[in-house]
Amino acid sequence: MANLIEALRFLPRHYGRLARAEAHLLPDDYYSPGFITVLASYLNHKGVRQDSVAYASEENRGYLAAVGLSKALWGVDDYKFERRNAGINYSPLTPLASQDAVDLATEQINDCLRAYAKQGNVDYSNSPAFRDLMRVVGELHDNVWSHGLSTGYSMAQRQAFGKSGDHVIEFSLADCGLGFLGELKSSGMRNIESHEDAIKWCIQEGNSSKKAQAVDDWAQSVPNDFVGENPFGAVPIRAAGNGNHHQGLGLAKLVELARKYQGVLHLASGNCALRMSHHGVMTYQALQAPWKGVAVSLTIKESSFMSAKAAEADDADNVDDIMRLLRG
Amino acid sequence: MEVYSFQHTDLASRTLASRSRIGLANKLASSEQVVIDLGKVQSISESFADEFFGVLVMEKGFDFVVQHVRLINAADHVLRPIAISMKRRRLSAA
Numbered sequence: 004m005a006n007l008i009e010a011l012r013f014l015p016r017h018y019g020r021l022a023r024a025e026a027h028l029l030p031d032d033y034y035s036p037g038f039i040t041v042l043a044s045y046l047n048h049k050g051v052r053q054d055s056v057a058y059a060s061e062e063n064r065g066y067l068a069a070v071g072l073s074k075a076l077w078g079v080d081d082y083k084f085e086r087r088n089a090g091i092n093y094s095p096l097t098p099l100a101s102q103d104a105v106d107l108a109t110e111q112i113n114d115c116l117r118a119y120a121k122q123g124n125v126d127y128s129n130s131p132a133f134r135d136l137m138r139v140v141g142e143l144h145d146n147v148w149s150h151g152l153s154t155g156y157s158m159a160q161r162q163a164f165g166k167s168g169d170h171v172i173e174f175s176l177a178d179c180g181l182g183f184l185g186e187l188k189s190s191g192m193r194n195i196e197s198h199e200d201a202i203k204w205c206i207q208e209g210n211s212s213k214k215a216q217a218v219d220d221w222a223q224s225v226p227n228d229f230v231g232e233n234p235f236g237a238v239p240i241r242a243a244g245n246g247n248h249h250q251g252l253g254l255a256k257l258v259e260l261a262r263k264y265q266g267v268l269h270l271a272s273g274n275c276a277l278r279m280s281h282h283g284v285m286t287y288q289a290l291q292a293p294w295k296g297v298a299v300s301l302t303i304k305e306s307s308f309m310s311a312k313a314a315e316a317d318d319a320d321n322v323d324d325i326m327r328l329l330r331g
Numbered sequence: 332m333e334v335y336s337f338q339h340t341d342l343a344s345r346t347l348a349s350r351s352r353i354g355l356a357n358k359l360a361s362s363e364q365v366v367i368d369l370g371k372v373q374s375i376s377e378s379f380a381d382e383f384f385g386v387l388v389m390e391k392g393f394d395f396v397v398q399h400v401r402l403i404n405a406a407d408h409v410l411r412p413i414a415i416s417m418k419r420r421r422l423s424a425a
Contacts, residue, residue: 234337328397
């Protein structure tokens with residue numbers, strides 16, 4: 004099965020020297036969400052046209068049409084059938100083309116994940132592990148435009164895990180934005196020089212490039228006359244300082260989720276890819292061709308969601324009190 | 332009393348959270364209490380909860396927020412990250 008790491012190796016090696024209008028042939032293989040999101044991000048970044056993508060296998064062509072590769076990349080839906088399996092074993096490939104697409108994209112992916120959760124022998128949609136996954140999907144989607152500043156693509160898939168009767172859920176997201184090191188450098192951090200160190204820094208809880216910035220210029224990305232879709236109506240946006248109070252929680256939560264529920268995590272940026280095994284062992288490997296941006300893939304067995312128990316927090320009473328106050 | 336609600340079932344965008352917080356603060360300038368219906372919301376990221384509710388606590392104070400903002404129809408798993416973000420910002424301000 005071609006996964007995220009294979010995409011990061013295959014695409015620059017086989018497509019790197021091709022002009023945008025030349026045929027980009029996809030070999031016959033089984034493509035995971037990790038591969039597909041990296042492929043979409045790569046083709047979009049390079050500006051490859053729809054008619055320049057060729058398929059060695061009609062099955063691959065059909066599957067990528069079904070997940071909506073052309074629809075997400077070029078706005079042309081080339082799938083001629085009803086998507087009966089959308090939300091059953093795959094989500095549509097979902098583009099994050101702007102800051103305002105974050106919540107809609109999160110809703111689309113999480114709707115599919117919620118549908119997966121209700122299909123098995125046990126409905127695990129109320130499992131604390133599953134709730135954590137919903138939140139992590141949102142955190143990662145927001146990171147694309149809070150940090151990467153470039154279109155990203157995400158996707159989720161459910162598939163059988165061997166002959167055990169178990170299934171695995173894979174969620175993946177890739178963009179060709181600034182990448183971890185690029186963003187840290189643009190934030191003025193000078194003591195991190197390698198992509199590996201940048202990944203290590205970014206996955207620590209409490210570390211955020213936005214917190215490291217002396218001047219918060221993020222708000223300038225919003226037009227001053229923006230009225231937005233917030234429920235309270237028109238809002239005058241100041242040129243700076245209206246938000247972006249990043250706490251450095253998103254990637255730390257991703258790693259924690261993978262570790263707690265024996266997931267397999269791939270996280271790549273620049274010339275480095277982190278792999279965390281289901282035993283929680285982290286290994287860093289070099290990529291021959293650097294990936295411009297960030298690519299993430301998380302795979303968790305459904306049985307892990309089913310068996311997860313809610314952790315009892317030390318300060319649960321305190322939080323419960325606040326919840327009561329808010330409910331009134 | 333006017334009740335506000337979000338358009339999406341899954342809330343994650345810090346940008347929307349920031350705009351919404353500013354909008355809420357404007358409403359609070361002229362209303363004794365603002366009611367937000369979270370019945371449609373199925374997930375809320377910690378970043379969204381922090382940018383909206385945590386930062387509101389930082390700007391207005393914890394007591395002000397719990398006195399003037401009511402959250403209705405919220406599932407426990409939606410309300411908990413909000414309460415945690417408020418607690419975190421309350422502690423950091425102390």
